[in-house]
Amino acid sequence: MKTRIVRVLVTDDHPIVLDGVTLALQNTPWLQVAGYARSGREAITAVERLKPDVVLLDLRLPDMLGPEVVQALRAQDSAVKIILFTAYPDHAALDAALAAGAHGAVVKDTERDDLVDAIRRVMAGERVLCINAAGSSGAALSRKLREHGLTRREYDILRRVAMGETNPEIAVALGLTRNTVKTYLQRTLEKLGARNRVEALSRASQLGIL
Template identity: 35%
Template sequence: MPEHPLRLMIVDDHPVVRDGLRGMFTGLPDITVVAEAADGHQALALARSERPDVVLMDLRMPGLDGVGAIERLRADHPDIRVIVLTTYDTDADVSRALSAGVAGYLLKDAPREELHQAVRTAAAGGRVLSSSIHSLLVDRLAPGPAPATAPTPRELEVLRLIAKGASNKEVARALLISETTVKTHLKHVFGKLGVDNRAAAVVAAMERRLI
């Protein structure tokens, strides 16, 4: 257990959902809910004042939606880890969220214990996907042929950081390269793995044991 409890913020426009989620974390010695927000704008304000370690973020909210809030949070507070918690599992929603740099994507029917562990995993730098989301991404990859050329070691370095939820800017800073170079590496990776976005590239690399 960490020396100090993990600080969690819940973002959802439905009060009953926020109440239910808060109840799921009540009493845990290693996680404490420090803030609740009803939309993306409120989440950004509370992130500045409360500095949560992890955010559970709904996708579809009035005003600033989940993806917009995630992009702003990642830019302003790169250390805050965001887990999407939603009822929507369409390909478009998943791709937009993962491309924004989330640490996880879970559905609202996730069991209590899965939510607890997801917050811990995200705070530790890992990524979490619900089984249905993982299957969706794998199914998208299934028809694709095996890559004729394997990614280079540098391309795999980029992909490993992307798998941890890093943005292009964070990858560039970590590897001491430009964001343009990061985008070029990713373009090459997409072509070699037969995919068209970051999320699918991560899953493809994991399935083929490249990362």
């Protein structure tokens, strides 16, 4: 019986990572690197064009937030499996990216066999967390929010803004009134020292909150 070939799209803005992953995967007969992307937008286009089975996705890309990329990829192809590939297992965006629909997370310094096994398990329908600080990202997020005076509700609203949702959509999703969402958002902007949503998202990303 012929083994199915699993095609992987590698998304990372560092060439050395692209080379390293290719080297790690090329010795596995049932894995094939379908292509590369160096930004979130490139990944979205590549998924439409290449139809990979798995996207190995860097959590921190130059043009889009991790959770935003995950949501866009899932909208592009609901069948594609997404594995976050990060050097920052404690980054607050990890939880948000998993909540947006990612199927797993692997740290970049993982062994080749563990990376291959994570891909195999995700393809089998499992949710896989191969991170040194597995389960600690929630604690890391809570710590970062406290450091900057943000509440969990304010974070939830900011995360949905990052995913492109409007105030009315956020209100429906969280069971709040539109005015309440607007109030929370204004308070969040003030705490982050931002004049508008774009500045707030940029500031939150710099602080490791998103």
